[in-house]
Amino acid sequence: MYRLVIFLLLFGIWIIFSGQFDYFHLSLGLISCGIITAISSSFFFSNRSKSFGTRLGELMRLPGYSFWLLWQIILSNVHILKMALTPGEIKELDPSLVRIKTNLKTDFGKYALANSITLTPGTITIEIDGDEMLIHSISKHTAKGVKDDTMERKVARVFEGGGQ
Amino acid sequence: MIIDTISICLICIGIVFFIGGAVGILRFPDFYTRMHAAGKGDTCSMFLILLGLGLYQLHEPTLANFLVFGKIMFITIFIMVTSPTSTHALIKAGFEEGIKMWTRNGEKKGNVK
Numbered sequence: 001m002y003r004l005v006i007f008l009l010l011f012g013i014w015i016i017f018s019g020q021f022d023y024f025h026l027s028l029g030l031i032s033c034g035i036i037t038a039i040s041s042s043f044f045f046s047n048r049s050k051s052f053g054t055r056l057g058e059l060m061r062l063p064g065y066s067f068w069l070l071w072q073i074i075l076s077n078v079h080i081l082k083m084a085l086t087p088g089e090i091k092e093l094d095p096s097l098v099r100i101k102t103n104l105k106t107d108f109g110k111y112a113l114a115n116s117i118t119l120t121p122g123t124i125t126i127e128i129d130g131d132e133m134l135i136h137s138i139s140k141h142t143a144k145g146v147k148d149d150t151m152e153r154k155v156a157r158v159f160e161g162g163g164q
Numbered sequence: 165m166i167i168d169t170i171s172i173c174l175i176c177i178g179i180v181f182f183i184g185g186a187v188g189i190l191r192f193p194d195f196y197t198r199m200h201a202a203g204k205g206d207t208c209s210m211f212l213i214l215l216g217l218g219l220y221q222l223h224e225p226t227l228a229n230f231l232v233f234g235k236i237m238f239i240t241i242f243i244m245v246t247s248p249t250s251t252h253a254l255i256k257a258g259f260e261e262g263i264k265m266w267t268r269n270g271e272k273k274g275n276v277k
Contacts, residue, residue, distance in 0.1 A: 016234050077181050095265060118203065136196050
């Protein structure tokens with residue numbers, strides 16, 4: 001069952017990438033997807049205890065989160081752009097290290113949070129250590145932003161099922 | 165016509181963000197702040213430029229063009245995942261190497277573990 005899902009996923013991606021629907025290309029795709037499924041299907045999902053419904057739920061909630069993240073990315077870029085193009089001394093620049101604690105439990109949740117933090121206004125995750133994150137922030141304003149937990153709650157809702 | 169205008173606008177905005185990133189890399193004071201400019205400018209401007217190119221492709225709405233649009237979107241997703249990861253890898257390497265951090269009041273902090 002698991003292998004069948006992987007195979008169908010790979011084959012769907014093959015069809016999108018090749019864009020050819022004649023028998024030659026489809027059979028090539030069948031063969032290569034079959035070989036990949038046989039050799040390395042166990043690499044794709046390490047945690048298989050989650051049911052198919054849970055995964056589907058994650059997938060459904062992902063677009064909303066992505067759009068919110070996209071908006072944050074644009075805000076962050078405007079922030080950097082403004083700072084880079086300030087004439088003379090850059091007044092807003094005030095780097096600091098911030099340590100935050102997270103309540104996320106799964107590794108993937110932490111990874112998603114760390115990547116989101118790196119993408120949003122003026123903050124980069126330096127290190128994840130257990131449930132603590134070390135963050136470099138570029139100005140006072142962004143250091144304040146990273147301390148409130150809006151993003152963490154959003155990540156928890158998408159990847160760890162329900163409002164924890 | 166409308167699609168052309170939108171895609172040209174998106175590509176131009178992307179280029180502006182790229183310029184912001186490049187200027188930031190030159191002007192910011194230390195390694196960490198430069199990483200901010202490098203890592204973020206690229207992600208967003210790449211996204212906007214690729215989105216512009218993808219929309220331009222939808223000129224004639226045929227299946228092949230939709231597939232090309234899909235492929236371009238796949239590239240975008242790939243960049244969105246890898247770019248922050250590489251930024252994080254670089255900055256962590258720098259941090260563990262003990263590169264000093266520039267701060268507002270002149271003092272320089274090292275590796276504060």
